[in-house]
Structures are given as structure tokens and as C-alpha cells.
Amino acid sequence: MTNRMPRVPLAHLPTPLQPLERLSRALGGPRLWLKRDDLTGLALGGNKTRKLEYLLGDALQRGADTVITAGAAQSNHARQTAAAAARCGLRCVLALSPMAPETTTGNLLLDRLLGAQVRWTGGRDRAEVMQEIAAEERAAGREPYVIPYGGSNAIGATAYFEAMHELVRQSRQAQVEFHTVALASSSGGTQSGLLAGAAALHDTVRILGISVDEPAGVLAPRVLRLARLVIEHLAVRVDVPEEGAMVVDDYVGGGYGVMGEPEREAIELLARYEGVLLDPVYTGKAMAGLIALIRAKTWRREDAVLFWHTGGAPALFAYQDALLRG
Ligand SMILES: Cc1ncc(COP(=O)(O)O)c(C=O)c1O
Structure with a gap:
């Protein structure tokens, strides 16, 4: 389904869906995949x-x-x-x-x-x-x-409603069924669009926002409200259930923009096992959270878990000292 909202073509789509075989093995499962929205093009993407x-x-x-x-x-x-x-x-x-x-x-x-x-x-x-x-x-x-x-308003988040449709097409092609889609969540637009998209598709995949700054009690209601606004904006007839707005806030660490040891480890793991660059503020923090959840055995070894790479690598250069200190 495509909507009729005015749209300027800026991104190279679809972005790749990539298995992280070496990292999955190193962590002992689950089967990790990456959705490469760091490769949307346009001045280093994201x-x-x-x-x-x-x-x-x-x-x-x-x-x-x-x-x-x-x-x-x-x-x-x-x-x-x-x-x-x-x-x-x-x-x-x-x-x-x-x-x-x-x-x-x-x-x-x-x-x-x-x-x-x-x-x-x-x-x-x-x-x-x-x-x-x-x-x-x-x-x-x-x-x-x-x-x-x-x-992050209904207009912007509509893009991630569409992106969820893109992912579903790709995962069918790759013959993989994701248990969870995890991503860095902050203003909530990306997560709410994905959640609205999943609801419209009646897809049961869990969309897990890993907060990079705010408490779950603030972010989850915002994600839900925005997801419902997207549905209203697109005039889709479906309900977004409250329990769909899943947010964890255990990995905020030192707070917004503060890079600590878990973030540095996550950035290094992705770089050294997969040649993929995360960022210190969003994806590094969220991946650190995902790794902690994996180590806590949140998923079974055979589950497929997708990390939606939302970009941000240009900020690495502003964190040179903190990155080299490790
Ligand atoms: C790299 C990166 N990841 C994730 C996010 C969070 O996305 P959202 O604000 O839609 O929650 C941002 C927001 O600026 C970002 O720059």
C-alpha cells in the first residue's frame, strides 16, 4: 500500500537488509540482522x-x-x-x-x-x-x-509506516520472520511509524524502542500517541494497541550524548565483527542495550532479531577522545 502524501525522492530505497553472521556467532545467538538506514544516501544518510x-x-x-x-x-x-x-x-x-x-x-x-x-x-x-x-x-x-x-510529527513518521512495509517485503524475500525489531528511540517518530505500519499489516513483530534519553513512562505514551496520529493521518482503519508501544529505558547510561563503556563496546563490536559503524549518541547506546538484553537471554538462539540502523556515524568524529580512551 502506498499513500498519496506529497513526497520528494531523497533516499536510496530500499535500504539493504543484512545478516550479522559473525556478530550473532560471537554473542551465541539470536540470529541478528541489520536494516541499513545508515545507507539512505543524502549527505551520509540516516x-x-x-x-x-x-x-x-x-x-x-x-x-x-x-x-x-x-x-x-x-x-x-x-x-x-x-x-x-x-x-x-x-x-x-x-x-x-x-x-x-x-x-x-x-x-x-x-x-x-x-x-x-x-x-x-x-x-x-x-x-x-x-x-x-x-x-x-x-x-x-x-x-x-x-x-x-x-x-517527529504525523507527516515525518509516515515515512516509517512505509518503511515497515518495505521491511516486510524484504523479509519475505529473505525468508526470515523477525521476532523483534529493536531501534534507538528518542523523539519517537521512527518507532511510532514502524508501530503504525506493523499494526496496519497485522504483523505481530515486536517493535522495541531503546530509549537514549527519556524514561519509558514519557517515551512510550508519546510513541503510542504519534502512531495513532499516523494511522489517522493516513486514514487507515486499524487500532494501535497500547501494549505495542514497547520502550526500555535501562540503557540510557550517563544520559543523552554521554558515551560510556557499554556504548564504546557496542561500537567496537559492530566495527570489528561486521565492518559497520554505529554512532555514540543513538545507535551505539541502543546496540549496547540490545547486547545486554541478548546476554540476559531475552531471545532464543533461533529467534531472528533485527536492529534498525538509524545512522549517525558522522558524530563519531566529535567523540574522538572518548573513543580512543577505551
Ligand atoms: C542516528 C539516530 N538514530 C535514532 C534517532 C532517533 O529517532 P527518533 O527521533 O525518530 O526517535 C535519531 C534522532 O535524531 C538519530 O539521529
């Missing part, structure tokens, strides 16, 4: 590229000439938005928090190369700063389009 196909589709339909979004200094979402705007010939203004770091590296370096304007929030509320920028843009005679934090 999960936001899919969302931006719909968000910029909407922006262009509304006649916008400038996109505004927000994130942390090493935001992958900001970098991909800058790239998507460049590709569509739109201006891009980024509200980044909190202050300019000493070194312009990783995603922040790429934001500059991609021609985005950067405004530092100084720790102020990001949504408020974005509205201020939008007002300035309007006063200058431009037509701004504000993309919420993480691109």
Missing part, C-alpha cells in the same frame, strides 16, 4: 532522510522557501535537513543547542558545508527559538516551514 521526503514534500506544496529545524550541536536530523534543503533549493536555518563548541566537527562541520545558517539557542527552549526565527523570516518576506524536533 533515519531522517526518509522523514524528510514527506516533510519537504509538504513544505514545497505549501510554497515554503526556507526550512527551520532544531537539535543538539551534533544533531543528525539537523545535518540531514540541511542536505535535503540544499537538494530542494531551499534555505535552511538550524537552531542548535546550547552553545557553539570549541571545534566545528562531525555533523556541525557538515551543516556548514551544506550551507545551513546556524543559530545557537543558549539553552533556551528550542521550539520557542524556532518560532522566533520563523517570525524573522516572515518579516523579511520569506515563507518559512518549521520542522519539529526530530522530524
Whole structure:
């Protein structure tokens, strides 16, 4: 099923579905697979590229000439938005928090190369700063389009409703039935889209969000609400059950953007067993959580478990010292 929402083609799809044979063996099972959304293309890729196909589709339909979004200094979402705007010939203004770091590296370096304007929030509320920028843009005679934090509204999350359909097609082809899809979850758009997609397909796969910052009590209701909004937005007649919004928050470690030993181990394992790069903020943390769950025998050896790689590797370069310390 494909929807009729306006969409700009930005991503190379479908992204590969890849077995992690060496890592699965090293961990003693289950059978691990990776969905390579780090390879969506567009300025080093990541999960936001899919969302931006719909968000910029909407922006262009509304006649916008400038996109505004927000994130942390090493935001992958900001970098991909800058790239998507460049590709569509739109201006891009980024509200980044909190202050300019000493070194312009990783995603922040790429934001500059991609021609985005950067405004530092100084720790102020990001949504408020974005509205201020939008007002300035309007006063200058431009037509701004504000993309919420993480691109996580019903429009952005629709991309992951579609991505779930893509995965189901691929897993049929590969003749594998996934018990669980695990992923890094933060603003919740990716998880909610997948959850809505699974509900629409009546697929019983568990979609497990591994929180990188917030408590499950905050993130799970947000995922559920957003999944139901996606269903409403697409006018699909299906219910998303409350118990479908599964979130674990045991692996937040030192908090958002803090890389500790579990994250470093996960990054090294994927690099050394599979030649795959994770990132310190999202996928490294989530994979550390997945590995801990595997060691706790959450799955049987013969179960197939998919980790949805959501990208983020450009941030590795901003964590050079922490990575080398191990
Ligand atoms: C690499 C990476 N993984 C996962 C996420 C989380 O996705 P979501 O905000 O849709 O929960 C992000 C969000 O910025 C990200 O950059």
C-alpha cells in the first residue's frame, strides 16, 4: 500500500537488509540482522532522510522557501535537513543547542558545508527559538516551514509506516520472520511509524524502542500517541494497541550524548565483527542495550532479531577522545 502524501525522492530505497553472521556467532545467538538506514544516501544518510521526503514534500506544496529545524550541536536530523534543503533549493536555518563548541566537527562541520545558517539557542527552549526565527523570516518576506524536533510529527513518521512495509517485503524475500525489531528511540517518530505500519499489516513483530534519553513512562505514551496520529493521518482503519508501544529505558547510561563503556563496546563490536559503524549518541547506546538484553537471554538462539540502523556515524568524529580512551 502506498499513500498519496506529497513526497520528494531523497533516499536510496530500499535500504539493504543484512545478516550479522559473525556478530550473532560471537554473542551465541539470536540470529541478528541489520536494516541499513545508515545507507539512505543524502549527505551520509540516516533515519531522517526518509522523514524528510514527506516533510519537504509538504513544505514545497505549501510554497515554503526556507526550512527551520532544531537539535543538539551534533544533531543528525539537523545535518540531514540541511542536505535535503540544499537538494530542494531551499534555505535552511538550524537552531542548535546550547552553545557553539570549541571545534566545528562531525555533523556541525557538515551543516556548514551544506550551507545551513546556524543559530545557537543558549539553552533556551528550542521550539520557542524556532518560532522566533520563523517570525524573522516572515518579516523579511520569506515563507518559512518549521520542522519539529526530530522530524517527529504525523507527516515525518509516515515515512516509517512505509518503511515497515518495505521491511516486510524484504523479509519475505529473505525468508526470515523477525521476532523483534529493536531501534534507538528518542523523539519517537521512527518507532511510532514502524508501530503504525506493523499494526496496519497485522504483523505481530515486536517493535522495541531503546530509549537514549527519556524514561519509558514519557517515551512510550508519546510513541503510542504519534502512531495513532499516523494511522489517522493516513486514514487507515486499524487500532494501535497500547501494549505495542514497547520502550526500555535501562540503557540510557550517563544520559543523552554521554558515551560510556557499554556504548564504546557496542561500537567496537559492530566495527570489528561486521565492518559497520554505529554512532555514540543513538545507535551505539541502543546496540549496547540490545547486547545486554541478548546476554540476559531475552531471545532464543533461533529467534531472528533485527536492529534498525538509524545512522549517525558522522558524530563519531566529535567523540574522538572518548573513543580512543577505551
Ligand atoms: C542516528 C539516530 N538514530 C535514532 C534517532 C532517533 O529517532 P527518533 O527521533 O525518530 O526517535 C535519531 C534522532 O535524531 C538519530 O539521529
